Amino acid sequence: MSQEQIDRAFAKDYAAGFTTDIESDTLPPGLTEDTIRFISAKKNEPEWLLEWRLGAFQVWREMAGPDWAHVDYTEVDFQSISYYSQPKSMEDRPKSLDEVDPELLATYEKLGIPLHEQEALAGVAVDVVFDSVSVATTFRAKLAEAGVLFCSISEAVQQYPDLVRKHLGSVVPRKDNFYAALNSAVFSDGSFVYIPKGVRCPMELSTYFRINEANTGQFERTLIIADEGSHVSYLEGCTAPMRDENQLHAAVVELVALDDAEIKYSTVQNWYPGDAEGKGGIYNFVTKRGLAHTNAKISWTQVETGSAVTWKYPSCILRGDNSVGEFYSVALTNNLQQADTGTKMIHLGKNTRSTIISKGISAGKSSNAYRGLVRVGPTAKGARNYTQCDSLLIGDQCAAHTFPYIESKNPSGIIEHEATTSKVSDDQLYLCQQRGLDPEKAVSMIVNGFCKEVFKELPMEFAVEAGKLLEVSLEGSVG
Amino acid sequence: MLSIRDLHAEVEGKNILKGLNLEIREGEVHAIMGPNGSGKSTLGHVLSGRPGYEITQGSVEFLGKDLLELDTEERAHEGLFLAFQYPVEIPGVSNMEFLKASVDAVRESQGASAYDTVGFMRRAREACTAADLDQAFLKRGVNEGFSGGEKKRNELMQMMLLEPRLCILDETDSGLDIDALQVVASGVNAMRSESRSFLLVTHYQRLLDYIEPDFVHVLADGRIIRSGDKSLALELEAKGYSWLDDGEVA
Numbered sequence: 194m195s196q197e198q199i200d201r202a203f204a205k206d207y208a209a210g211f212t213t214d215i216e217s218d219t220l221p222p223g224l225t226e227d228t229i230r231f232i233s234a235k236k237n238e239p240e241w242l243l244e245w246r247l248g249a250f251q252v253w254r255e256m257a258g259p260d261w262a263h264v265d266y267t268e269v270d271f272q273s274i275s276y277y278s279q280p281k282s283m284e285d286r287p288k289s290l291d292e293v294d295p296e297l298l299a300t301y302e303k304l305g306i307p308l309h310e311q312e313a314l315a316g317v318a319v320d321v322v323f324d325s326v327s328v329a330t331t332f333r334a335k336l337a338e339a340g341v342l343f344c345s346i347s348e349a350v351q352q353y354p355d356l357v358r359k360h361l362g363s364v365v366p367r368k369d370n371f372y373a374a375l376n377s378a379v380f381s382d383g384s385f386v387y388i389p390k391g392v393r394c395p396m397e398l399s400t401y402f403r404i405n406e407a408n409t410g411q412f413e414r415t416l417i418i419a420d421e422g423s424h425v426s427y428l429e430g431c432t433a434p435m436r437d438e439n440q441l442h443a444a445v446v447e448l449v450a451l452d453d454a455e456i457k458y459s460t461v462q463n464w465y466p467g468d469a470e471g472k473g474g475i476y477n478f479v480t481k482r483g484l485a486h487t488n489a490k491i492s493w494t495q496v497e498t499g500s501a502v503t504w505k506y507p508s509c510i511l512r513g514d515n516s517v518g519e520f521y522s523v524a525l526t527n528n529l530q531q532a533d534t535g536t537k538m539i540h541l542g543k544n545t546r547s548t549i550i551s552k553g554i555s556a557g558k559s560s561n562a563y564r565g566l567v568r569v570g571p572t573a574k575g576a577r578n579y580t581q582c583d584s585l586l587i588g589d590q591c592a593a594h595t596f597p598y599i600e601s602k603n604p605s606g607i608i609e610h611e612a613t614t615s616k617v618s619d620d621q622l623y624l625c626q627q628r629g630l631d632p633e634k635a636v637s638m639i640v641n642g643f644c645k646e647v648f649k650e651l652p653m654e655f656a657v658e659a660g661k662l663l664e665v666s667l668e669g670s671v672g
Numbered sequence: 673m674l675s676i677r678d679l680h681a682e683v684e685g686k687n688i689l690k691g692l693n694l695e696i697r698e699g700e701v702h703a704i705m706g707p708n709g710s711g712k713s714t715l716g717h718v719l720s721g722r723p724g725y726e727i728t729q730g731s732v733e734f735l736g737k738d739l740l741e742l743d744t745e746e747r748a749h750e751g752l753f754l755a756f757q758y759p760v761e762i763p764g765v766s767n768m769e770f771l772k773a774s775v776d777a778v779r780e781s782q783g784a785s786a787y788d789t790v791g792f793m794r795r796a797r798e799a800c801t802a803a804d805l806d807q808a809f810l811k812r813g814v815n816e817g818f819s820g821g822e823k824k825r826n827e828l829m830q831m832m833l834l835e836p837r838l839c840i841l842d843e844t845d846s847g848l849d850i851d852a853l854q855v856v857a858s859g860v861n862a863m864r865s866e867s868r869s870f871l872l873v874t875h876y877q878r879l880l881d882y883i884e885p886d887f888v889h890v891l892a893d894g895r896i897i898r899s900g901d902k903s904l905a906l907e908l909e910a911k912g913y914s915w916l917d918d919g920e921v922a
Contacts, residue, residue, distance in 0.1 A: 619723060620760045626744035627720050627754050628774035628830065629781065638773060642764030642813065 220277040226250065229378055232277050236347050239354060249367040249377030256371045259504070262533040263562040263594055266476060266502045269441050276379045276412075332396070339395050341425075342387040346414050349385035356387055360418055364447040364484045364510070372443040372504075373480040380414035380445070388423035388454070397652055399428040413444040419454035419489075426457040428652060441476050442500075448483030448491055452513065455490040456483060459651055460507075461659060463499035463666075469528050469557075474501025481505065487513030487542070494650045496659045497524040497534060498666040506564065508537035511545035511573075518547040521647040523659070525640075525666055526559030526591070535565035535596075540573035540606065549580040552644050555591035556667055562594040569606035576606040584614040585643050587636060587667070637664035673698050673869050674719075674739075674838055679730035680894075681718045688714040690894035691730070696838070699866040703880055704873050705905060706891035707913045712873045713757060715891070716842040720754040721747050735837065749781035751837030755827040755844050762814040767826070770814045771796055775833055795833060802862070803829040804855045821852040828859045839863070840871045845879040857882030877909035890916060 220231060229250055233243040258268070336343050342353060349357050367377040388394050419425050429446075442464065450456045458481075467474025477500035483491035493507040509518030520536035538547035547567065555561040561584070569576045584593035595612055617639050625635030641648070641660050648656045674696040681689040688711045696702055706712050718725050719732065721744035732739040735750060742750065762770065776786045787795065800807055803825040815823050824844055831839055841860070845853055860870065860883050872879060880888070880902060888905045890898040890913070898904065898916060908915070 618760065621762055623722055623744065624756065624760050624762070625770075625774075627748055627756075628770070628834070629745050629748035629777040630773060631745050631777070634773065634777070638765055638770070639762055642762055645764035 220275050222273050222275045224250075224271055224274070224276055224379070228276050232379060232381075235277060236350070238350055241358060242350060245362070245367070246378050249374050250379075252368045253371065253374035253378055256368075256374055258371045262504050262564070263560065263596070264502050264504060264531040264533050266531070269476065271375070274411075274441065277381070335395060339392055340389040341392065341394055341398075342385065343398055344385055346380075346383045346385045346416060349416075353385070353387065356418065357385065357416065360416055360447065360449050362447075364449060364482050365445050365480050370480060372478045373445050376412045376414060376443050376445045376480070380412045383414035383444070384417070384427075385415075386417040386425065386427065388419045388425045390420045391422040392420075393423065394425040397426045397428055411442050413442070415444070415446040416449075417447070417456060417458070418449045419451060419456050421451045422453040423451075424455045426459070426652060428459050428461075428655060430461045430463065440473075442478065444479045444481075446479070446481040446507075448481075450483060450485045450489035450491050450516075452487045452489060454486070455492075457492045458483070458494070458507070459655055460493075460495040460497075461655055461662065462495065462497045462503075463662060465501075466499050466528065466530050467501040474530070476500065476502045477505065478502075479505040481507035482510065482537075483508070483518070484510045485513055485516035485518060485545075488515045489513055490517040490519070492517075492519040492521070492650070493536065494519075494521040494647065495523070495534075496647070496651070496655075496662065497522070497532060498662055500532075501530060503530075503532040503534055505532075505534045506536055508539070509547065510539045510541065511547065511576075512541045513545075514542040515544050515546075516542055517545070519650075520547075520549045520551070521650045522551045523554070523644045523647045523663075524552070524561060524563075525554040525663060526556070526561045527666055528557040528559060530557075530559045532560070533562040533564055535563045537566040538568070538578055540567075540569045540576035540578070542573060544575040544577075545573055546576070547578045549578070549582070550646050551580075551582045552647055553582075553584045553593055554587065554640055554643065554663075555584070555593050556587040558590045560592045560594070562596060564596040564598075566598040566600070567608055567610075568599075569601040569603050569608065571602045573603050574605050576603065578606075578608045580608075580610045582610070582612040583643070584612075585640065586614065586616045587640075633664075633668065637667055640667060673735060674871075675731075675733040676719075677731050679718070679732065680728045681714060682726050682728055683714065683724060687728075688894055689718065692891075692895055694889065694896060696869050696871065698869060699864075700887065701864065701870040701872065701883065701885045702887045702889065703885040703902075703905065704871065704889050704891050704896075705875070705877075705908060708875070710891045711894045712875075712891055713842050716754050716840045716871070716873055719747075719840060720744065720752060745777070746781075748834075748836075749778055753831050753834055753836035753839045755824070755831055755839065755841045757842040757844070757846065759815050759823045759827055761816045761818075763816050765814050766811050767814055768793070768796060768810040771810075771830065771833055774830070778834055796829075799829045799832040802832060802859055804852075805829060820847040821849060824848055825852060825855060828856050832859065832863065837867065838869050838871065840873065842873045843875060844872075845874055845876060853879065854882060877905045880905045892916065 220228060226247060229246050233246055362377065365373050367374055386398060417427060448456050448458060464475040464477055485491045491509045495507060497503055507520060511518050518538050524532045524534050526532050535551060536549055549565055551563050553561040553563055563582050565580065567578045582595055586593055593614055597610055599608055601608060617636055621639055622632060622635050626632060640663055648659055651659060676692055676694040679689050679692040704712055727740055734752060737750060739747060772792055779786055796810055797807060800810055805825050815826060818826060844856055872883060872885065885902055888900055888902055889896045
């Protein structure tokens with residue numbers, strides 16, 4: 194297929210999208226107001242959004258990066274990053290899987306990823322791009338029937354400016370934290386979802402089906418709005434290691450669940466963790482937060498196995514009475530990976546409830562920290578939280594830490610916290626080996642068992658893949 | 673089938689086995705008895721390849737292979753099974769999942785095709801019934817929250833499904849009430865065949881009322897000091913182990 198045909202295919206669905214306007218060059222490294230004006234102009238954004246970005250930039254310049262997380266990494270030089278790069282043209286991409294790193298292919302093989310998906314993930318310039326366009330088209334037609342809006346945030350800015358303007362930054366304000374401010378100033382692209390009143394989204398929404406995914410870049414911005422009484426399940430990421438040249442990823446995800454609405458957000462994150470010495474891995478500094486109105490429910494489920502450094506706390510603000518927040522997490526670190534992850538449950542409404550189930554697995558020389566905050570505000574009469582925080586150690590060179598913060602300002606609140614730390618015991622391994630399992634298979638089985646409570650929260654197709662993913666991620670962790 | 677010659681083994685620098693000899697032929701049932709600390713359980717673990725046990729001398733041949741050269745899981749692939757005295761829990765891993773992975777691994781190593789899921793589930797349910805366990809146990813985590821007796825019957829279920837050539841039962845009778853003991857014994861008796869052998873490690877004669885051994889050996893201080901037929905067990909029961917220490921052996 195020619196470049197022209199592909200362009201046409203894209204243009205059909207993206208008449209107003211930025212893909213039609215890609216003649217321009219990549220910006221040279223550096224971040225100034227002009228950079229932001231350039232990005233905004235490139236995307237043909239309205240004035241208010243440019244002002245919003247510039248405001249964020251002002252704030253960011255006065256902030257310092259967080260230093261409280263239990264992670265240690267070389268400081269990022271923000272002036273050495275390019276904040277706008279045009280999508281890779283087909284000529285620059287690998288022509289076939291033969292040109293792709295064999296190690297990456299071996300991993301795809303182990304995960305059982307079909308060939309055409311391997312090509313898409315590795316960025317191969319073949320017909321698969323066209324396939325995904327047609328899949329996405331069918332998919333969109335079905336959603337349109339239900340009145341669901343699902344597109345890139347750049348497109349939403351053009352087509353649904355009122356919705357974007359009303360909710361963007363309403364859950365994660367620009368000045369929330371250093372990386373959120375940076376993201377607000379320079380965000381590249383991301384997803385936008387709106388579920389109308391009373392609608393149950395007819396299918397699980399997955400970034401995989403959203404074309405343009407390859408171009409979302411390092412400053413992804415996602416906004417999901419579930420109107421009153423609606424329901425949506427959103428899947429982000431993919432078990433396969435993603436090819437990416439950007440070292441820093443600073444995404445922001447905002448969820449708004451209006452009265453009686455429910456949002457389930459599942460993530461499988463497997464960015465490149467670096468080699469066994471920790472070189473070249475991705476820094477994943479993400480701000481994810483949901484706002485739950487009356488009787489609404491927000492549920493985060495995450496399986497984090499990738500990245501060299503992870504800094505991530507998907508949180509819930511339980512503003513409405515009887516609203517519910519959930520956080521189910523599996524974070525696995527191997528080799529020299531570092532993760533500081535957890536959640537915040539902010540109880541403001543009456544009879545709000547939250548559940549936190551966190552499973553941290555450390556192998557190799559890695560460091561894995563759970564950091565969680567449960568805050569019960571003075572107005573949150575009858576609030577309840579249950580936290581269970583389990584750590585599993587493999588080998589004797591890794592570390593697990595737990596930092597639970599509890600603030601209760603209402604005497605009627607009930608907060609429970611349970612924590613365990615265990616090791617994959619020699620006796621468990623011995624039992625498995627005596628029954629014929631090799632040590633790697635045994636460890637993967639034990640770890641999967643440890644994570645079962647979280648995996649059962651994942652949508653079916655993710656759950657199966659997540660199990661395989663842990664197995665691959667743990668390779669080499671037992672002698 | 674199994675030929676142990678002059679076996680010496682130590683754990684944490686302490687000599688436990690000190691020149692043990694034992695010959696088990698196909699289809700035979702051997703019982704090893706002995707006082708606490710005589711090395712009975714060590715023998716089972718040395719044979720199955722538990723880490724931390726060092727062989728300082730001697731040899732073990734199993735079905736024509738040098739057993740001591742094999743990894744723990746390879747010994748299982750060759751058909752060696754150890755029913756544990758204290759089976760550990762593996763939380764969150766269902767019995768069914770564990771059994772299937774285990775049987776698949778052993779069959780794969782032997783070049784046999786894996787059972788299809790439906791066929792395997794049927795076999796697992798049969799084994800479950802034979803071990804007098806409720807079918808619900810197949811869904812529960814491996815040994816998770818099982819009583820002592822349930823754990824032992826769970827071991828029996830695994831043994832039935834894995835169809836090993838040599839079954840080592842490490843004090844399987846300890847902590848079992850009489851009903852559970854009969855279940856385990858009838859399971860073992862049903863598995864007896866011309867090509868399958870058993871090594872029963874036990875402290876008490878009681879088990880041997882239900883599983884009739886071909887040979888009984890007395891282990892003391894890391895060596896077999898006496899061998900005989902089942903009447904030796906009865907004699908031990910009547911006279912106690914001190915009878916041997918004080919008597920003809922000393």
